[in-house]
Amino acid sequence: MKPTGLDFKVGDHVVYPAHGVGHVAGVETQEVAGMSLEVYVITFDHEKMTLRVPTKKAKTAGLRPLAAEDVVSKALTTLKGRARVKRTMWSRRAQEYEAKINSGDLISIAEVVRDLHRAENQPEQSYSERQLYESALDRMAREVAAIERIDRDAAVAMLTKSLTKAA
Template identity: 60%
Template structure:
């Protein structure tokens, strides 16, 4: 049986946790839970003012990953330039798929949601739930673009917006 090498996550490093997006590992601590010693990553999500503790041995299993490479970020931005692909399925089914893509933590899937739900001013209005999903996906995308490029979120937002508006032109 070959042991899979677990990626090394370190304190002060940004990581992506699928259900919450980009967070920063503040420390690695040991806690005793039900008589077992557990090593935990302590991850802080600045925007949500939330701290999460993830057992180090479960990190990859739950989908925690390092930030995307600049190459993947560029692919995600290219995805935004594509034509929206909207299935003819009922909204509830599509909404469920969008939600799964957002929570997958996969940057390219998140970019697809942003692309598919983006509306220009002359297009029909978004429903409340469409807007919620769009904003959640956009926020995840923007945060990771910011973390990877080392820019602040406002700058990353401008980058994403310019790609979306260039597509509409």
């Protein structure tokens, strides 16, 4: 076992905080500055991107396995809760939401989705609110889809259903 405590195999789904769900395409050894470095090669199909994360730095980089069942159910429960919108300036709230989305923590992402969700009878969102909402919903849906082994659209429908039950 690696000293990081993380031991991913080829084909494993993983979550990288800034990019969401990807899968391990391989483990390579690369020459960097004259040193040999073992890296996880992670591909993100939805972003058409490949990321290489040193195996020894995987945990500090925030790389983690898909959320456990209890975390998913807690995130879904969070969606059903009441929106907690602080009365601070939008720019400050937007920064906090962005930080939560990029934290990679499913429950924090669920809080953003819940707080920015608008029901049919509520006023229209601003462009930046809608962008953050879509980003958070997409990130959460991709992880739920990978866990439940369903496609992204089915996961979005499942999350939206949880949100509308709350409203």
